[in-house]
Amino acid sequence: MSCRVKICGITNLADALAACEAGADALGFVFYEKSPRYVSPNVANDIVAQLPPFVVPVALFVDAEKSLIESVIGPSDRWMIQFHGDESEAECRSYQRQYLKVLRVKEGDDIANSVSQYPSASAILLDAYKKGVPGGTGETFNWSLIPTNLPKPIVLAGGLTPDNVAQAVAQVAPYAVDVSGGVEQSKGLKNNSKVTEFIAGAKRG
Numbered sequence: 354m355s356c357r358v359k360i361c362g363i364t365n366l367a368d369a370l371a372a373c374e375a376g377a378d379a380l381g382f383v384f385y386e387k388s389p390r391y392v393s394p395n396v397a398n399d400i401v402a403q404l405p406p407f408v409v410p411v412a413l414f415v416d417a418e419k420s421l422i423e424s425v426i427g428p429s430d431r432w433m434i435q436f437h438g439d440e441s442e443a444e445c446r447s448y449q450r451q452y453l454k455v456l457r458v459k460e461g462d463d464i465a466n467s468v469s470q471y472p473s474a475s476a477i478l479l480d481a482y483k484k485g486v487p488g489g490t491g492e493t494f495n496w497s498l499i500p501t502n503l504p505k506p507i508v509l510a511g512g513l514t515p516d517n518v519a520q521a522v523a524q525v526a527p528y529a530v531d532v533s534g535g536v537e538q539s540k541g542l543k544n545n546s547k548v549t550e551f552i553a554g555a556k557r558g
């Protein structure tokens with residue numbers, strides 16, 4: 354089965370529709386105000402209402418207040434949630450939506466044990482750990498730290514680009530890959546050629 358692709362950090366309708374046209378399976382919207390890719394709940398929901406069928410919108414939060422999460426996911430049943438902070442399994446589960454739990458990987462981590470803490474997650478997203486920065490770092494991590502027999506689908510993220518995604522898919526065989534900075538022309542704006550190249554590389558790998 355070919356690897357799915359999530360294009361994250363969507364801030365406008367043109368980039369969203371171009372990514373769908375290029376074959377993206379999911380689009381990520383960042384509701385973390387310190388990110389240069391932040392998008393407001395109203396703008397994001399307006400974009401989501403115009404997405405074609407079979408494309409999953411993913412709402413990314415970093416230790417967000419319940420009121421913010423509810424204001425984003427309330428208007429549409431289509432939203433999946435990406436918890437990119439230190440949220441507990443009980444908190445993630447409480448929204449009764451499909452969700453991705455992010456684990457930020459560094460040397461010495463027991464990934465299998467961390468994955469086992471989130472039995473209700475739809476999938477686990479593995480990103481690079483960088484002190485003081487919750488995500489969107491543009492940095493890869495040591496993919497050989499990922500155990501091969503994890504009980505959840507894995508979404509690989511962190512520093513992926515059109516140049517390294519095929520190798521990443523060949524080595525890790527993830528369920529999906531996720532990219533933000535590697536397909537941008539500037540922070541918060543996508544480069545459509547890079548998005549197309551990235552998706553082709555992921556499907557090839």
Ligand SMILES: O=C(O)c1ccccc1N[C@@H]1O[C@H](COP(=O)(O)O)[C@@H](O)[C@H]1O
Nearest residue numbers: 361388488489491510511512532533534
């Ligand atoms: O993209 C951001 O600005 C961001 C901010 C806070 C948390 C996560 C964020 N993005 C996610 O980070 C990973 C890797 O991004 P990159 O490809 O290395 O730029 C990815 O899951 C994004 O969804």
